[in-house]
Amino acid sequence: TVYKRPKVALIANGDELVKPGSELKSGQIISSNAYALSALIKAWGAEPVDAGISIDDPAAIRQQIHECGDVDLFVPVGGASVGDRDYMRTVFAEMGYTKIFEKVAVKPGKPVWFGQMDSALVLGLPGNPASALVCAQIFLKPLLFALLGDQAPANTPHFARTTTSLNAPGWRTSFIRAFAYIDQSGCVHVTRADNQDSSLLTPFRNSNCFIRQDADTASIAAGELVEIVPIKPI
Structure with missing residues (x-):
């Protein structure tokens, strides 16, 4: 069976976002998510379509969705939390979106949402870069x-065996950015990145995996086996 490459529309949302190379004013940040996600989407075999940045205005968001044209998957990034100006999910609902799930017990990444609009799927990702x-x-x-x-x-x-202790994750399953390596005897070890803040991209620079800690499990001592999810070759 031959499958076509899915077309994936990326929609960044937020009044505070500006394109790379722009002169930053007070309260503004560079929109980086679309570039990182586009690279991943290509690597995973699909075709990214960068729909640009939508401001926090329902009419503007609706117009941007229309301009995406015929795509297989919409990936709106941001605009789905509980703020007064988070309109993304509301606009999709007004356009016929049917919810399959929303909000997940995952850290980072609670405000993920997923559903369908006509023949296209919709997967909403958090706006924080690391969470996305x-x-x-x-x-x-x-x-x-x-x-x-x-x-x-x-x-x-x-x-892998963790080189550091890990706190109990609480009620959400945690995905901790980390670096795994194989020692001379063939054993795999993993070290968590120091800063796990959901707004930071720098921990990804030296990370090649996530440590997965399931919700409501106990803390883990250094030297214990942990589950890892590779994101780069180890």
Whole structure:
């Protein structure tokens, strides 16, 4: 069976976002998510369509969705939390979006949402850069593999011994950015990145995996086995 490459429309949302190279004014930030997500979408076999930045205005968001044309998957990034100006999910609902799920017990990445609008799927990702990239790996990658007809698991779990202790994750499953390596005896070890703030991209620079800690599990001592999800070759 031959499957076509899915077309994936990326819609960044927020009055505070400006394009790379712009002179930043007070309260503005560079819109980086679309560039990182586009690279991942290409690597995973699909065709990204950068729909640009939508301001926090329902009419503008609606127009931008229309301008995306015929796509297989919409990936709005941001605009789905509980703020007074988070309109993205509301606009999709007004345009016929049917919810399959919204909000997930994952850290980082609680405000993920997923559904269908006409023949297209919609996967909403958080606006925080680290949250967006973690959730892309956990939710977007398996979805694209399914659309491509790939039967292989999108995220094959491995196991490694943690070099540091890990706090209990609480009520959400945690995906911790980390670096895994193989020692001379062939054993796999993993070290968590120091700063796990959901707004920071720098921990990804030296990370090649996530440590997965399931919700409501106990803390983990250094030297214990943990599950890891590779995002780069180890």
